[in-house]
Amino acid sequence: MQQQQQKEGENERTELNSSEKSQFIVIKGSIFDGSEYYQKGVVVVDSSSGKISQAGKESEIDLPAAGKSEEKISSTSSDLTILPGLIDCHVHFFGTGTYGLMDWVTTPETMTALRSVADMRRLLYAGFTAVRDLGSKAATYLKTAELEGAIVGPRVIPAGRSLAQTGGNDDPLMLPLDISQRLSYSYYCDGPWECRKAVRLALRDGAECIKVYASGSFAQGSKVRTQLSVEELQAIVDEAHRAGLKVAAHAYGEEAMSNVVEAGVDSIEHGIGLTEEIAAGAIKKGIFYVPTLTPFLANKSSPLKPSPQREAYVQRHLAGDLEIAKSRGLKIANGSDFVGSQTEFHGHNYVEIVNVAKYFGNEVALIAATANAADCLGLDKNGRIKKDYAADLVIVRGNPLEKIESLAPSNIVAVVRKGKVFKPENVI
Ligand SMILES: [Zn+2]
Structure with a gap:
């Protein structure tokens, strides 16, 4: 039965691929x-391969023959900006109603899965085409379901269960x-061997x-302790x-940090406690810095005491670490640490990009959520608008380089994921 269903699915895909009529999607803006930012650009997406077939200034693009392409998205007033799909390097699919450690661990896994399916959809329509889940019970399954086409959402790069010391x-x-x-x-x-086994x-x-948790956080109270030894961390990394x-x-x-x-x-x-020496070491080793600002800035409304x-x-x-990161030129990657609760709901993750922009400027924030994020995750040919790169894109009204809030879901005209167009009016 299952085999038969798979066969039918394959036939459907072949039919779509052989339809030359709409093989290419032309996007102007x-x-x-x-x-880099430039006006009067064109992106040609090959929807059969899910890749960008051409990208550049209008004058340089050789448009596909009529009948083979469909101009789905464009604007005569050139008020649209086409960006690589946004990437959030730090989320959790906890699928909880409220925010708290006990909810995170005791919510029934079926409930977590159902809520997370809705979160995946919200993330995609909010312009996120890839997310890294840094610890949850659902993400490895969400990844598979999305790849199979059973659900829509961003690509998920899951950590599965995170690693921590006992009592950590x-x-x-x-x-x-x-x-x-x-x-x-x-x-x-x-101990190193248990750490290797956990990997x-x-x-x-x-x-x-x-x-891996190299320290505690505020979820267990306000006292934060260093956790796992260097020897244990080295075993995990190796x-x-x-x-x-x-x-x-x-x-x-x-x-x-050290x-x-x-x-x-x-x-x-998070990276609290950056020093000049630690920053120099991170740069030397090519380590990315994901400052997860939103949960810290939400101090007053945070459910954490x-x-x-x-x-x-x-x-x-906010005052020390970010200044050192900026002056040293650490590679910043975007990560919201949203968990999918009522206070940190998926689909609203662009707020982190806005917060990064407050401290580092709009350009750094956009690079952190696109090219740098793709590099941080090790995603090949992703996070940039270039020939042969993944056709994962977001098209917004306005220019986020001038006004970063243009990335808000209400400004999104369309999202392209693996060469397929999703328009916000379809959001449930
Ligand atoms: Zn986290």
Whole structure:
């Protein structure tokens, strides 16, 4: 039965591919290609391959013959901007109604999956064509369902379960250990060999990157401690790299920051406690910096209890870390840390890009959400508008380089994912 269904699906795809009538989609407008901005641009998408077949100024483009192309998106007043599809390097598909550790671990997995399917759709129509999930029970399955075409959404690069020490970050300490191990979205590991085993377990689950907690966070209270030793972190990095996976490290505090740079992770998440020395080490090793500003800036409305310690961390981040990151020229990648709750709902993730722009400027924020994000995730031929690159695009009204808020979902005219056009009027 299953085989028959698959066959029918294949026939359908072949029929679509052989339809020459609409093989090419022509999109006209100003272009931000991941590094440069220019007006009077054209992008020609080959919908059969899902790739960009041509991109450049109108005068340089050899338009496909009439009958083979369909001009789906254009504007005579040239008020549209075509950008590479947006990328969020740090989300969680927790599918919870409210924001809190107990909800994150105890929400029934079917409920998480159902809510996350809706979140995937919202993300796509909000212009996000790729997201990296850094720890959840749902993401490896969402990735597969999206690739199969069972659901619509961005490409998901899942970490599967994250890695943390026993009693470490987001281990619900109020629960008996065996219950916590059963319900948590992390694998708890202690010592280099257990750490290697945890990487292998994540790989078995379908992880395409590894997430490790090198410190606690505010979810367990305001006291944040360094977690996992350099030796343990090095074992994780070595095992992940041997499998071709990148490692994203959650780090609060100078000691954790220094440890993850020494261990050679690929991106620092949150990154509170940057010093000149740590920044220099990160640059030398090509490590990306994902500052996840929105949850910190949402201090007042955050469901996490404000405390003097939390306030001190946040101030250090906003006033000190970002200044060092800017002056040193760290590679910034966009990551909202949205979890899909009522307060951090997917589909609203452009807010992080707006917040990055407040500190680094609009250009850096756009690069962080496109070209740099693709590089941070190791996505081949992605995050840029160039010939033979993935036809993952977002088309917005206005110019985000001048007004970053143009990326808001209400300004989105269309999203292209794998060469297929999605228009916001279809959002449920
Ligand atoms: Zn996170």
